[in-house]
Amino acid sequence: MLSRNNVFVQRCNRSILYSSIIALWVLLGTGSALADDFDSLFRRGMNLYQKKDFEGAIEAFQSAYKLHQFPRVLLNMAQVYRKMGNAQQALDFYQQYLKAEPNPPPKIKLDVEQYIIQTKAMLEAPSLQAEEDRRREPAPTGYDKQTGQMMPWYVEVQEAQNKRKKKLLIGIISGSIAAGIIIGVGVGVGLHYRNKLPDGLTIFEY
Amino acid sequence: MPKHAGLATVTLALSSALSIVSCGEHVVVVDLVNLSAETSSVAAYYRIDTDAYHASALQSGQFQISSPVFGIRPPSSRDGTLAVQVFAYKNNLPCALNKGSTEAKLSTAGKINATAVLDVIPFAPCKANDAPVSYPAEAIIWAGTASNVWIVGKDAAVLRWDGTLFHNIVLPDSIAGTPRATWKAVRGDSQGNTWLVGDHDSAVRIDAAGNPTRLALDFGSLNQLPVTWTGVYAESGTAYLSGTTDSDAQGYIGIYSAATGKVTVNQVDKAPINLSGSSYGLYAVDCSSLNDCWYVGERSLVIHYTGGTNYGLVGIKNDATCGSPPSDISLRGVYANGTLSSVKMVGTGNAGGGTGRFIAHNGTCFFANDKDQSSSFTPGSLLAISGRRPDDLIVSGKDAIYRWRASGAALLTGYEKGTWQSASALSGGFFATQASQILYSDLAP
Numbered sequence: 001m002l003s004r005n006n007v008f009v010q011r012c013n014r015s016i017l018y019s020s021i022i023a024l025w026v027l028l029g030t031g032s033a034l035a036d037d038f039d040s041l042f043r044r045g046m047n048l049y050q051k052k053d054f055e056g057a058i059e060a061f062q063s064a065y066k067l068h069q070f071p072r073v074l075l076n077m078a079q080v081y082r083k084m085g086n087a088q089q090a091l092d093f094y095q096q097y098l099k100a101e102p103n104p105p106p107k108i109k110l111d112v113e114q115y116i117i118q119t120k121a122m123l124e125a126p127s128l129q130a131e132e133d134r135r136r137e138p139a140p141t142g143y144d145k146q147t148g149q150m151m152p153w154y155v156e157v158q159e160a161q162n163k164r165k166k167k168l169l170i171g172i173i174s175g176s177i178a179a180g181i182i183i184g185v186g187v188g189v190g191l192h193y194r195n196k197l198p199d200g201l202t203i204f205e206y
Numbered sequence: 207m208p209k210h211a212g213l214a215t216v217t218l219a220l221s222s223a224l225s226i227v228s229c230g231e232h233v234v235v236v237d238l239v240n241l242s243a244e245t246s247s248v249a250a251y252y253r254i255d256t257d258a259y260h261a262s263a264l265q266s267g268q269f270q271i272s273s274p275v276f277g278i279r280p281p282s283s284r285d286g287t288l289a290v291q292v293f294a295y296k297n298n299l300p301c302a303l304n305k306g307s308t309e310a311k312l313s314t315a316g317k318i319n320a321t322a323v324l325d326v327i328p329f330a331p332c333k334a335n336d337a338p339v340s341y342p343a344e345a346i347i348w349a350g351t352a353s354n355v356w357i358v359g360k361d362a363a364v365l366r367w368d369g370t371l372f373h374n375i376v377l378p379d380s381i382a383g384t385p386r387a388t389w390k391a392v393r394g395d396s397q398g399n400t401w402l403v404g405d406h407d408s409a410v411r412i413d414a415a416g417n418p419t420r421l422a423l424d425f426g427s428l429n430q431l432p433v434t435w436t437g438v439y440a441e442s443g444t445a446y447l448s449g450t451t452d453s454d455a456q457g458y459i460g461i462y463s464a465a466t467g468k469v470t471v472n473q474v475d476k477a478p479i480n481l482s483g484s485s486y487g488l489y490a491v492d493c494s495s496l497n498d499c500w501y502v503g504e505r506s507l508v509i510h511y512t513g514g515t516n517y518g519l520v521g522i523k524n525d526a527t528c529g530s531p532p533s534d535i536s537l538r539g540v541y542a543n544g545t546l547s548s549v550k551m552v553g554t555g556n557a558g559g560g561t562g563r564f565i566a567h568n569g570t571c572f573f574a575n576d577k578d579q580s581s582s583f584t585p586g587s588l589l590a591i592s593g594r595r596p597d598d599l600i601v602s603g604k605d606a607i608y609r610w611r612a613s614g615a616a617l618l619t620g621y622e623k624g625t626w627q628s629a630s631a632l633s634g635g636f637f638a639t640q641a642s643q644i645l646y647s648d649l650a651p
Contacts, residue, residue, distance in 0.1 A: 195316040202269070203233060203277035204250065204262035206284075 038067040039161040045076065054084045070157060071101035075112065082115060087122035094119065234288055234310045235317055238274040240324040242303040245271065245294040247370040251338050252278055254312065255286040259338050263370035285312045291338055292322045298352040298369035299635075301332035301646050330635065331621065331647035339372040341365060345639040348392045349630040355637065357644060358389035358402055364412075381418045383408045391490075395440040403435030403447055409460065409469055411445075423460070424468045433458050433471065437491040439499060445469075446511075448501050450487030457488040457503055459517075474507075478515040489537060494544035502537035502551050508572070520572060522551075528571035535563050535574060539591035541599055546572075548596035550610065552588035552603070562588035562603050564615050579614025590638075592631040594649070600636040602626035607638055609649065621645065 045060035057080050065073040078093030094116045098104070104112065197203075238248070248264040264276055280288055287309050294304035304324035312318070327336075335341055342359025349355040353369025362382030364375040379386065387408035394400045398414030409421040423433075437448035443464030449471075450457060457474035472478065475485035488503035497513035500520075508520040524532040536558035541550045551565035555576060562584030563574040577583055586604030593599050601608040601615060605623045608615040624640040631637075635648040 191316070197233060197235065197277060197317060198275055201233075201235070201275060201277050202264055203279050204252070204260070206252070206254070206260060206278060206280045 038064050039164060041067065042073070042157070049080055054080050069100070071097050072154070072157070074100055075108070078115070082119055087119040091116060091119040091123070232282055232315055233277045233279050233317055235275060235277050235319050236290055236292070236308060237319070237321045238292060238324060239321060240304060240326070241271060241274045242294050242326065243271050244296045245303055246296045247298070248274065248276070249293040249295065249337065249371050250276065250278070250290055252288060252290040254280060254284055254288050261371045261373070265370065280312055288312055290320065290322060292324065293336060294324065295370065299646055300334035300355065300367045300372065300644070301330050302327050302336050303329055305336055331645060334644040334646055335642065337372045339365060340374050341642040341644065343642050344388060344627070345642055345644065346389060346392055346628040347630050347637045347639045347644065348394065349632055349637050350394045352632055354394065356392045356394070356400055357639065358392045360388045362386040362389065364402065377410070377418055381410055381420045383420070390435060391437045393438050393440060395442070397442065399440065401438045401440045401445055403438045405432070405434040407433050409435055409447060409462070421462055422468045423471050424466070425471045428471060428473055428476070435460065436489045439491050439493045441496055444496055446491055446493065446499055448488035448491040448503070450489065450503065455487045455504060456485045457507065459488065459501060474509070479517045481509065481517060481519055484519055490540045492540045492542040494542045498542065498544060500540045500542045500549055502540045502553070504534070504536055505557070506532060506535040506537065508537065508551065522565055523571045523573040526568050526573050528573060532563070532574045538587070538589045539601070541591045541593045543593065543596040550591055550599055552591045552601050554587040558587065561586060564588070564601070564610065578608060579616050582617070589625070589627050590629045592629045592636065594631040594633060594636070600629045600631045600638070602629035602638045
């Protein structure tokens with residue numbers, strides 16, 4: 001009776017060991033899949049901008065920029081500052097953008113140059129017409145206003161985002177598996193030890 | 207986190223937990239509380255619902271007095287209620303020190319805990335009738351040792367105590383006879399066989415492996431009247447049986463030979479015994495060897511067998527003066543140990559209607575004494591005698607149990623009234639039976 005019990009315990013210990021190894025492997029696999037929230041911050045900035053929450057938009061863009069220093073973020077921040085009427089800040093960010101992106105797409109370069117002219121003018125003598133124009137200015141997006149096509153810089157952003165999405169999804173799934181196994185092993189081991197029979201127990205077969 | 211990830215987590219958690227928990231035994235673990243420190247074995251009788259009881263025992267070394275525990279593994283397919291009865295014993299005797307019970311529901315998997323809180327029971331004398339087994343009616347007992355005790359009785363009932371557990375042995379009709387025998391005597395031999403004899407010509411040998419054999423009878427030229435065998439002595443493959451017929455109370459001696467595999471039936475007054483005029487019912491036999499046997503029965507009949515075909519009648523006198531013979535004594539028990547002075551007999555005067563008689567040899571004759579050592583008459587019949595030693599015997603009968611030593615038979619007090627129809631002595635105590643009751647009592651040296 002006793003020998004049978006010992007064999008049984010060995011078999012159980014082996015299965016617990018295998019489960020633990022699998023759980024550890026899966027857990028390590030999730031290390032490279034930490035969530036990257038640049039995309040969500042960038043989108044958040046855009047949404048807040050559209051809701052005219054300029055302060056919130058600036059804060060979101062700043063946070064996004066801390067994660068990834070894409071020049072276009074500087075441009076968006078410049079646009080937001082301009083909408084806020086903060087010409088000096090807008091001008092600073094337009095200039096930072098051009099410094100970070102010396103060779104922007106021609107269309108953007110042209111736009112930025114126009115905005116710089118506008119902001120300088122605002123600093124010198126803001127007019128009602130300029131204010132009106134500023135209000136009519138569409139929100140900055142990654143799409144060309146005229147053609148509707150995705151801008152090259154935004155293509156890069158999107159590709160980077162897609163890669164991150166994949167990583168994030170793998171991370172979530174791997175993490176779930178690891179969490180499931182860890183929780184299961186924990187609960188199982190706990191229950192197993194709660195069910196563990198005393199050493200040397202004599203068992204009568206019915 | 208996507209919904210399916212949460213679901214996967216839960217599923218994996220459950221499957222992992224179940225895969226590990228499935229390693230857990232489906233075992234009822236019974237903790238014993240209040241186990242006596244003197245315990246040398248623990249008996250467990252257990253069953254699910256109304257099943258027959260199963261029985262197992264923990265021997266010394268299989269439990270700790272400080273934290274006694276054992277497990278019972280029920281079939282995985284069974285649910286219901288597991289009922290457990292627990293008895294603690296010492297010295298291989300069937301007197302429980304503790305007893306208790308517990309139950310466990312089998313509906314849950316894994317380890318199921320149960321606790322049996324044990325009550326303390328006075329050890330000895332005891333009624334050894336606690337276990338959930340069937341105790342024979344009209345019980346007759348023989349104890350070779352404390353761990354080899356046989357109790358037999360009506361309906362061919364056989365109960366064995368092995369030192370830790372009682373076992374009911376159910377004999378088929380082919381062995382027990384039709385109608386089923388009422389066993390009148392049981393005795394073991396030094397080869398491990400146990401011999402049972404009773405009414406309806408019934409004589410059975412159960413070998414050391416537990417295999418029973420019904421012994422065939424060879425009546426030769428005798429009328430085949432049904433014989434009730436009343437006593438047995440066996441050794442080295444030979445058995446001697448005492449018997450009587452119900453219809454005409456004739457005396458019979460049966461001799462079983464391993465060579466023939468049969469019991470040769472002899473009537474007392476016919477060849478080869480030829481004790482003419484003395485064929486009265488015989489009720490007991492005892493031998494010191496196969497060539498020194500004593501048969502006793504009705505009408506003060508005592509036959510001494512000394513080997514071959516040598517059977518002789520032995521007279522009993524009325525008192526130690528070796529004068530006149532007594533009135534008819536229905537002799538029911540005999541003890542033999544090789545010398546005349548060691549031979550002791552018991553019976554009842556007035557053809558069974560009087561008080562008890564103690565018969566011993568005084569160097570000159572066997573004489574009957576109708577009083578114990580305090581000069582008191584016995585309350586009634588004396589029915590059985592068993593030896594601890596030649597000078598230290600146990601005698602049982604109606605409303606009395608005596609310890610018979612050189613100084614005389616002393617009435618043992620503290621026992622129930624009733625007809626103690628059999629007794630069997632051990633070195634440290636004795637068993638006695640009445641109805642279905644089994645008594646054990648220690649005796650001082």
